[in-house]
């Protein structure tokens with residue numbers, strides 16, 4: 040199977056390790072195991088010390104699946120399978136649903152998996168762009184216009200990386216109506232679900248709204264534990280059974296150690312949320328203050344998630360801008376071109392305060408001079 044280069048991952052692997060001020064990250068300051076234990080009130084995690092390192096429960100422990108189930112309104116344990124991050128979850132969903140010749144509508148900008156994996160599987164991926172002039176919201180007519188009798192799947196990301204746009208629940212329901220009338224699946228990548236900065240932190244999950252709705256989620260963003268490599272798929276039972284058929288070939292199980300820490304984290308999710316919202320709000324204020332004083336950059340402020348997409352007012356390709364910026368200042372930003380959004384850069388604002396402030400200040404100084 041041939042596949043396009045994953046542009047974001049390639050860029051980050053190349054540039055992030057040497058960055059002095061890394062503003063590319065999408066994670067909220069990750070927790071250490073000690074911090075997780077402290078937040079969860081566990082003095083000594085004896086349970087895990089005494090755990091034999093078997094494969095564990097193949098599709099995820101009952102404890103973990105119960106904790107994941109609590110994130111949804113209408114699901115049972117059988118509606119869930121545990122995966123290697125949201126990245127593994129998305130891959131399995133595409134493999135399980137798509138056949139050669141199918142069409143997929145991928146709402147972009149988004150994680151490149153959403154269109155490159157369908158393409159690699161022989162499907163035709165049609166890109167539907169979020170509208171910048173519409174505060175990065177979808178125009179539903181764009182989805183309707185992209186539909187054909189071959190459309191099998193609509194792919195959403197809510198909240199959206201990189202724009203920070205949140206799909207209002209009412210709009211989500213209208214997308215469901217469109218999909219329902221054509222028997223189309225919806226995959227909603229909900230890796231950032233629980234991080235809405237406005238209104239209820241948790242948007243409705245597509246898995247609760249629609250029988251052909253499949254949600255993917257993970258510990259990486261909302262729960263600040265990307266090192267656990269735990270994600271999941273939530274959807275109807277026949278789909279989960281099909282996913283598990285594929286999963287047997289590439290996962291066996293997710294580490295029993297990761298399963299334990301993920302269970303503890305989800306059982307203490309409210310405390311982790313409290314910590315994370317403080318970081319997010321602080322970062323958003325810093326970003327907002329900076330934008331008010333910055334002449335060469337504008338942005339729609341994120342309504343959720345951990346990133347914002349900045350449009351710069353200079354005539355320079357985003358890859359060149361980011362490469363030169365990092366060379367001159369040590370500041371790493373992600374070029375919009377890696378997300379099909381030339382003329383923009385992505386900033387992750389849920390990071391260390393000093394790194395964020397210094398990085399943005401250096402970016403301002405640099406962009407004035409080019």
Ligand SMILES: Cc1ncc(COP(=O)(O)O)c(C=O)c1O
Nearest residue numbers: 065124125126150200230257259
């Ligand atoms: C939208 C989206 N989906 C999935 C992933 C993969 O996340 P995970 O670490 O859970 O595999 C990312 C990571 O950046 C992401 O931004």
